[in-house]
Amino acid sequence: xxxxxxxxxxxxxxxGRQVTLMCHQTWSHSYMFWYRQDLGHGLRLIYYSAAADIxxxxxxxxxxxxxxxxxxxxxxxLESATRSxxxxxxxxxxxxxxxxxxxxxxTRLTVT
Amino acid sequence: GxxxxxxxxxxxxxxxxxxxxxxxxxxxxxxYFPWYKQELGKRPQLxxxxxxNVGEKKDQRIAVTLNKTAKHFSLHITETQPEDSAVYFxxxxxxxxxxxxxxxxxxxxxxxx
Numbered sequence: 281x282x283x284x285x286x287x288x289x290x291x292x293x294x295x296g297r298q299v300t301l302m303c304h305q306t307w308s309h310s311y312m313f314w315y316r317q318d319l320g321h322g323l324r325l326i327y328y329s330a331a332a333d334i335x336x337x338x339x340x341x342x343x344x345x346x347x348x349x350x351x352x353x354x355x356x357x358l359e360s361a362t363r364s365x366x367x368x369x370x371x372x373x374x375x376x377x378x379x380x381x382x383x384x385x386x387t388r389l390t391v392t
Numbered sequence: 393g394x395x396x397x398x399x400x401x402x403x404x405x406x407x408x409x410x411x412x413x414x415x416x417x418x419x420x421x422x423x424y425f426p427w428y429k430q431e432l433g434k435r436p437q438l439x440x441x442x443x444x445n446v447g448e449k450k451d452q453r454i455a456v457t458l459n460k461t462a463k464h465f466s467l468h469i470t471e472t473q474p475e476d477s478a479v480y481f482x483x484x485x486x487x488x489x490x491x492x493x494x495x496x497x498x499x500x501x502x503x504x505x
């Protein structure tokens with residue numbers, strides 16, 4: 281959906297570098313989420329946010345940092361990228377807990 | 393925390409046949425169960441969902457059933473078509489966990505023409 285975008289769509293970086301993945305939604309959804317998807321696995325939650333300035337850890341938060349100063353943006357930062365963080369990253373947003381989550385197009389990150 | 397198991401991991405059917413994918417969950421507080429379809433290289437998209445106050449829901453060729461006592465729910469696709477070929481994910485979520493969903497590992501469905 282055009283309402284949630286991610287950038288960049290593809291990124292190659294080196295081990296040890298910092299990289300930030302951007303997520304932007306235009307629906308003013310309260311909830312935003314970051315997932316990673318590895319081959320053979322489902323979606324694993326990295327971090328989520330219930331509102332601006334409110335964030336919390338998900339299932340696999342180590343090595344990642346998030347912030348949410350504005351409702352529409354939820355950037356994910358890899359402070360010192362490792363090869364194990366090579367993955368496809370999906371951002372999602374939702375209106376209230378019980379409603380559908382809308383996924384962004386994904387960012388394919390390769391750490392060499 | 394919640395644990396969701398999904399079976400089978402791969403499923404191959406002939407066009408026109410039915411396909412069934414099953415999921416079990418562990419947290420009795422979970423009360424929302426969406427199913428997502430993900431085509432190769434694309435984002436997951438919701439195809440059907442069910443809430444805990446309903447036992448079954450249908451949308452054309454797709455149906456989902458929920459057994460809260462046994463903590464399992466299933467996706468049923470009838471009259472399968474080649475365009476149904478994709479990876480399907482189940483998920484479970486509860487009101488008490490801030491909207492966080494726990495996903496199954498996915499089922500790769502192949503519909504042979």
